[in-house]
Amino acid sequence: DVKVTQSSRYLVKRTGEKVFLECVQDMDHENMFWYRQDPGLGLRLIYFSYDVKMKEKGDIPEGYSVSREKKERFSLILESASTNQTSMYLCASSLRQGNEQFFGPGTRLTVL
Amino acid sequence: AQSVSQHNHHVILSEAASLELGCNYSYGGTVNLFWYVQYPGQHLQLLLKYFSGDPLVKGIKGFEAEFIKSKFSFNLRKPSVQWSDTAEYFCAVNPNQAGTALIFGKGTTLSVSS
Secondary structure (H helix, E strand, O other): OOOEEEOOOEEEEOOOOOEEEEEEEOOOOOEEEEEEEEOOOEEEEEEEEOOOOOOEEOOOOOOEEEEEEEOOEEEEEEOOOOHHHOEEEEEEEEOOOOOOOEEOOOEEEEEO | OOOEEOOOOEEEEEOOOOEEEOOEEOOOOOEEEEEEEEOOOOOOEEEEEEOOOOOEEEOHHHOEEEEEHHHOEEEEEEOOOOHHHOEEEEEEEEEOOOOOOOEEOOOEEEEEEO
16 A cells, blocks of 8 residues: 655744654655645645655745655755744655655644 | 636535535646545545546545536536535646646635534
8 A cells, every 4th residue: 555654743843943854655656745734825835856866846945955865765854943834744755747646644843 | 837726715515415616727738637635634635636538537435526628627526425525625736747746726625514
């Protein structure tokens, strides 16, 4: 069965901390994605990657960076967390561009 | 910029009522189309998808959607909703271009009363 896992379901951090959100997929998918989900705004794409060590900016990359050293793992990094980054973060993967995406359970991040 | 519009932000229905959720997109080329559902406390999951062929596609749990190319629309329908359909529904579009990701609508919250 298809599986995307995220390292934490809930996370509380302080302003200015460096935050790592990890995502792992076990489906040998080429593409991986990071979104944030906020009420009334839907899903907004932060970054995506279509190959190891490759990354593309999405709609809202400011304040975030990503790392993809292995095909199955895609990390989202908040270099210096701010309160406006409090949100639900969703990771997804797809076999190829244009195919359906499979989502992880999400990480609810609160920045105090 | 390409965009996806979901016209209804919140829909409230009684059980057994019929459902239609609107979705329009603003890209003129070939697209792949999706509807996702997020039940309370659960992760997003695929309801149905359209890549090509018959424009009327059937998904899980009795949902269907119709692609109308001339209207740039992909509306979701269900003839008779159940309380368990209470969820948030997202329409998503992927323009068939290299280097693009899914573009999501802002979502429609469906509340079904028993």
